[in-house]
Amino acid sequence: MRLKDKVAIVTGAGSGIGRATALLFATEGANVVAADINNSAVSATADKRPAGAKGKIMPATADMRRAEDVRTLVALTVRKFGRLDVVFSNAGIMRGGNVVDLSERDWDDLFAVNVKGSFLLGKHAIPEMKRSGGGSFILTASANSFFAESDIAGYCATKGAVMQLTRAMAIDHGPDRIRVNCICPGWIETPMSQPFLDENPGGREFAGKIAPIGRIGQPEDVAGVALFLASDESRFVTGAAYNVDGGWTAGMTRAIALI
Ligand SMILES: NC(=O)c1ccc[n+]([C@@H]2O[C@H](COP(=O)([O-])OP(=O)(O)OC[C@H]3O[C@@H](n4cnc5c(N)ncnc54)[C@H](O)[C@@H]3O)[C@@H](O)[C@H]2O)c1
Known part of the structure; x- marks a missing residue:
C-alpha cells in the first residue's frame, strides 16, 4: 500500500510499460485513471486489475496529441477521484528512419505524442497537483x-527533449512540492520493441546480451521504478533520470565489444 489514498493518471496504459504500471499502482492502493488512445486496450487493462488490488482502475480514451483530450482527462480524474497526486506521462510511439528517410509526417507525429503529450499533460495536471498539495510527475524518456x-x-x-523537459519542469515546480523525474528504459519486451526483437535476425539475443544483467527487460521492471518515484519514498528526488536498462548504458564500450 505504498500509494494508499493517492490518485494517479497513467498514459499509454493500454499496453507494455503503461499497463504494468497502472496495475502495480492500483495494487499499491492508488485510484488510477488508465488512459490510452486505444479504447479496447485500456479497457482490457482495467479488466486485468488484480483481485486483491485496493485501488480502482478507470479506463479513459485520450489522444495525448490533442489538447482537448488531455484537458478532459485531467478534469475527469479530479471529478471522479477528487484530487491528483501522481502522473505517469508514458504514452509514446516509435518511427524508424534517418532524417533523409523519415517522413515529415512521422517527425511531427513523434514530437506530438512523445514531447507535446507531456507538455499538454503538465499544463493541465500541474495546477491540479498543486491544489492537491504537491505530487510526483514521471515521464518516460529512454536510453536514447x-x-x-x-x-x-x-x-x-x-x-532527448523529454529529458530536458523533465529537468525544466523539476526546477519550475519544485517550490509547489511537485517532483518531476524521468525513467530511461533500455530494451523492454513490449509491442513497441517486438518488431526489432523478433523480426531482426539475432535481435532478441542481442538485446539480452548487451545488458550486463543478461536479459531483456520486462514492463514490470520499469513499473517498479515508477512506483518508487510515485511514492513518498522518493520524496527528495527530483530532476533525476533513472536508467532501467540492466546496466546497458553504464558500459557502452562493453556493449560495442559484444556486437
Ligand atoms: N519498449 C522499449 O524497449 C522502450 C525503451 C525505451 C523507452 N520506451 C518508452 O516507453 C514508453 C512506453 O512504451 P512501450 O514499450 O510500453 O510501448 P507500447 O507500444 O507497448 O505502449 C505504448 C502505448 O501508448 C499508446 N499511445 C500511442 N500513441 C498515443 C497517443 N497519441 N495518445 C495516447 N496513447 C497513445 C499506445 O496505444 C500504446 O498502448 C514509450 O514512451 C516508449 O518510447 C520503451
Whole structure:
C-alpha cells in the first residue's frame, strides 16, 4: 500500500510499460485513471486489475496529441477521484528512419505524442497537483536520451527533449512540492520493441546480451521504478533520470565489444 489514498493518471496504459504500471499502482492502493488512445486496450487493462488490488482502475480514451483530450482527462480524474497526486506521462510511439528517410509526417507525429503529450499533460495536471498539495510527475524518456542509435533519428530527438523537459519542469515546480523525474528504459519486451526483437535476425539475443544483467527487460521492471518515484519514498528526488536498462548504458564500450 505504498500509494494508499493517492490518485494517479497513467498514459499509454493500454499496453507494455503503461499497463504494468497502472496495475502495480492500483495494487499499491492508488485510484488510477488508465488512459490510452486505444479504447479496447485500456479497457482490457482495467479488466486485468488484480483481485486483491485496493485501488480502482478507470479506463479513459485520450489522444495525448490533442489538447482537448488531455484537458478532459485531467478534469475527469479530479471529478471522479477528487484530487491528483501522481502522473505517469508514458504514452509514446516509435518511427524508424534517418532524417533523409523519415517522413515529415512521422517527425511531427513523434514530437506530438512523445514531447507535446507531456507538455499538454503538465499544463493541465500541474495546477491540479498543486491544489492537491504537491505530487510526483514521471515521464518516460529512454536510453536514447543519452545516446543515439542508427535509423531512429526522430525518436532519439524526442527522447532527448523529454529529458530536458523533465529537468525544466523539476526546477519550475519544485517550490509547489511537485517532483518531476524521468525513467530511461533500455530494451523492454513490449509491442513497441517486438518488431526489432523478433523480426531482426539475432535481435532478441542481442538485446539480452548487451545488458550486463543478461536479459531483456520486462514492463514490470520499469513499473517498479515508477512506483518508487510515485511514492513518498522518493520524496527528495527530483530532476533525476533513472536508467532501467540492466546496466546497458553504464558500459557502452562493453556493449560495442559484444556486437
Ligand atoms: N519498449 C522499449 O524497449 C522502450 C525503451 C525505451 C523507452 N520506451 C518508452 O516507453 C514508453 C512506453 O512504451 P512501450 O514499450 O510500453 O510501448 P507500447 O507500444 O507497448 O505502449 C505504448 C502505448 O501508448 C499508446 N499511445 C500511442 N500513441 C498515443 C497517443 N497519441 N495518445 C495516447 N496513447 C497513445 C499506445 O496505444 C500504446 O498502448 C514509450 O514512451 C516508449 O518510447 C520503451
